Amino acid sequence: MKLTSKGRYAVMALADLARFNNINPVSLRDISLRQGISLDYLEQIFFKLRKKEIVQSVRGNQGGYVLNKKAKEIKLTNIFDAVDEKVKTVQCKKESKKSCNGKSTKCLTHNLWDELENHINDFFEKKSLEDLIKDNSERRI
Amino acid sequence: MKLTSKGRYAVMALADLARFNNINPVSLRDISLRQGISLDYLEQIFFKLRKKEIVQSVRGNQGGYVLNKKAKEIKLTNIFDAVDEKVKTVQCKKESKKSCNGKSTKCLTHNLWDELENHINDFFEKKSLEDLIKDNSERRI
DNA sequence: TATAAACCCGACTAAAATAGTCAAGTATCT
DNA sequence: AGATACTTGACTATTTTAGTCGGGTTTATA
Ligand code: FES
Ligand code: FES
Numbered sequence: 149m150k151l152t153s154k155g156r157y158a159v160m161a162l163a164d165l166a167r168f169n170n171i172n173p174v175s176l177r178d179i180s181l182r183q184g185i186s187l188d189y190l191e192q193i194f195f196k197l198r199k200k201e202i203v204q205s206v207r208g209n210q211g212g213y214v215l216n217k218k219a220k221e222i223k224l225t226n227i228f229d230a231v232d233e234k235v236k237t238v239q240c241k242k243e244s245k246k247s248c249n250g251k252s253t254k255c256l257t258h259n260l261w262d263e264l265e266n267h268i269n270d271f272f273e274k275k276s277l278e279d280l281i282k283d284n285s286e287r288r289i
Numbered sequence: 290m291k292l293t294s295k296g297r298y299a300v301m302a303l304a305d306l307a308r309f310n311n312i313n314p315v316s317l318r319d320i321s322l323r324q325g326i327s328l329d330y331l332e333q334i335f336f337k338l339r340k341k342e343i344v345q346s347v348r349g350n351q352g353g354y355v356l357n358k359k360a361k362e363i364k365l366t367n368i369f370d371a372v373d374e375k376v377k378t379v380q381c382k383k384e385s386k387k388s389c390n391g392k393s394t395k396c397l398t399h400n401l402w403d404e405l406e407n408h409i410n411d412f413f414e415k416k417s418l419e420d421l422i423k424d425n426s427e428r429r430i
Numbered sequence: 431t432a433t434a435a436a437c438c439c440g441a442c443t444a445a446a447a448t449a450g451t452c453a454a455g456t457a458t459c460t
Numbered sequence: 461a462g463a464t465a466c467t468t469g470a471c472t473a474t475t476t477t478a479g480t481c482g483g484g485t486t487t488a489t490a
Binding site for chain 4: 177207209213
């Protein structure tokens with residue numbers, strides 16, 4: 149059960165962006181250097197974040213990205229959703245009546261995995277970008 | 290972020306075992322048929338479960354496996370630990386002072402991932418095999 | 431005591447997912 | 461004009477996962 153780099157990077161990059169989100173847009177080059185993430189990979193990630201309207205792009209020289217909403221309104225859920233980082237605990241189709249092993253009733257553990265999925269998603273639902281940078285600056289005092 | 294089959298199968302198989310854990314040992318063949326899990330794969334999994342003393346084996350004809358502890362005392366944590374299903378949210382070494390990007394201080398998101406890891410592990414710590422089968426038989430009434 | 435059922439254990443492999451790279455653009459500031 | 465930076469799709473190497481395979485050993489029971 150592990151978090152993929154794509155999801156981790158997306159959050160890291162947005163935390164960086166939120167932190168340096170002044171008047172000027174932040175370039176991916178800067179984020180790449182500060183966070184140690186491949187520029188090409190970041191571009192893929194921000195392409196998705198832009199499509200989901202989490203960030204806005206400013207093209208051209210001196211361009212970059214800015215947050216499209218307040219940090220408080222961007223939940224981890226939104227970020228993970230944008231980059232297709234899903235929490236998946238079961239193989240069986242949620243909607244279909246077929247169980248994971250092809251039988252017609254849900255298997256013994258189906259409810260457990262459902263609970264687990266909800267438990268994890270709750271965490272993502274509760275955390276916003278703002279929590280992240282606030283939390284961090286407090287610790288630096 | 291997804292659960293691997295190995296972990297899922299381990300729990301499914303033990304739930305099955307707990308359910309049919311009467312006087313006679315339960316053969317992997319039976320579990321394989323009931324749960325639709327490859328027999329060869331189950332053998333790998335039970336090899337590990339036995340090494341961690343979660344199950345006991347009974348060799349020979351009419352043999353199989355039995356639980357080595359009460360269902361109440363087997364937590365999901367123990368099961369996942371036995372089959373090396375770990376919750377991993379960070380790339381950086383926990384103990385080392387190096388961050389994920391090679392710098393000397395922890396990155397902006399390090400604490401977040403730590404919290405997430407604890408949040409998930411809490412769930413595994415709280416659930417026992419007994420909860421699983423009790424929960425399930427209640428629903429069948 | 432022969433046989434079949436079942437566990438034991440290491441090695442190998444196919445498929446899928448991940449984590450990127452590469453290339454060829456377009457827009458905008460100075 | 462030139463540099464910087466976003467845009468987009470396609471491609472690829474690496475790693476992980478989810479098995480398979482093969483050759484054991486042990487033990488109940490016919
Ligand atoms: S996990 Fe849904 S039926 Fe087994
Ligand atoms: S996740 Fe630990 S330093 Fe970045």
